Amino acid sequence: MSCSEIQNYMNFVLPLVLDSGKELLTVEEINPEIKGGNIWDVVTIYDRKIEQILIEKIKEEYPEHKFIGEEESADKNTISQLTSLPTWIIDPIDGTANFVKRMPLTCISVGLTINKEQVLGIVYNPYAKELFTAIRGQGAYLNGKKITTSGLTEMNKSIFNYEISLGVKNLQLRNLYMSRLQGLITKVSGIRSYGCAALGLCYVACGRVDVYQCDGLYPWDAAAGTLIVTEAGGFVTDSSAVRLGKEFDLMQPNFLAASTKQLGDQYIAIEKMVDQEVTSKPQANFIPSNCKLITEKTQ
Structure with missing residues (x-):
């Protein structure tokens, strides 16, 4: 084409x-x-x-x-x-x-x-x-x-947009969000949550925020915005518990979008450490994969 x-x-x-x-x-x-x-x-x-x-x-x-x-x-x-x-x-x-x-x-x-x-x-x-x-x-x-994205590489200066709305309806996602947030909150400059996936991605693309993450979305939430981020020079990777840090999959669109790969990798490293700590606990109620129902809507 x-x-x-x-x-x-x-x-x-x-x-x-x-x-x-x-x-x-x-x-x-x-x-x-x-x-x-x-x-x-x-x-x-x-x-x-x-x-x-x-x-x-x-x-x-x-x-x-x-x-x-x-x-x-x-x-x-x-x-x-x-x-x-x-x-x-x-x-x-x-x-x-x-x-x-x-x-x-x-x-x-x-x-x-x-x-x-x-x-x-x-x-x-x-x-x-x-x-x-x-x-x-x-x-x-x-x-x-x-x-273009902000180009930021320093995590302690970054504004993090973390979409946690789905935790209202899904206990496993709630545990995933809260455990990761606890590991990240002291290491970033600020945290936002806008309730709109496509705009959240575009805000990374134009430098208004430095990192945006959400798990449990659908293809229509991310199909336009993730391309806009990468075309603005940003980095998009999978953020699910199972595929954390691997290539982004549009049809299972858990994502972390960052201004730079260097910055995104810092977030992923902390989340991997937190995930390992949580899953090692007895009877940990932790999301194993991208689990959701079509009748559930993210925003």
Whole structure:
């Protein structure tokens, strides 16, 4: 697939994403629904509406393309397998809980894979009028201006965005988060938690934070943002208990995204040590792998 073809995909989809952002700005009344009886897992008519519009319009233009969307996956109660065909991976509203509370930390996230490789990413926060984009090999951009990570290598100066929301509903994840946080908290400059995976990744890409970590996510949470980070010069690795520090897997997207590999490796070294200490304890209730249900939503 040539760069010009991927650019054509970007040129077609980008206006659709921007129009979807305008739709969000017109919302006056939000009536969230609880998915699967789980109070932490909400969806709105706007999640469904935006995803449906994006998929329908892309299908009209590219009928051979495939899709992995948050709401269509929830409806099927399964995530489609990633194939070599061009596949659009869509989160119509990332940070739905923020959206429901009218916090302007929410966005539309669209990623494209070809031959199972991430090649295009779009993250748009209409409230802040911030558009993050990337095409593999061409860098990352915020509102058309090239961005890079902070380039920080010193852990004691780093701002760490640690997404711990999933600990509310999953005891094993809670234990994982809390044990690692205890090992990290005295070694960093500050800690944040924004409740929006795609924006968290983009904030690493543009240098607002230095490291972002979350476990227990889904492909649509990370498909655009992880590419934007790497195109901005950052480092992305697996953060799960089983594959900590190994190559990032989009279809099991536990991740640690850092401004530099040197900085990311420092975090991983501490987490490995903490994980070993926890798992060596008798009857340790510790997450063994990337365990989750499709009906659970991260944000």
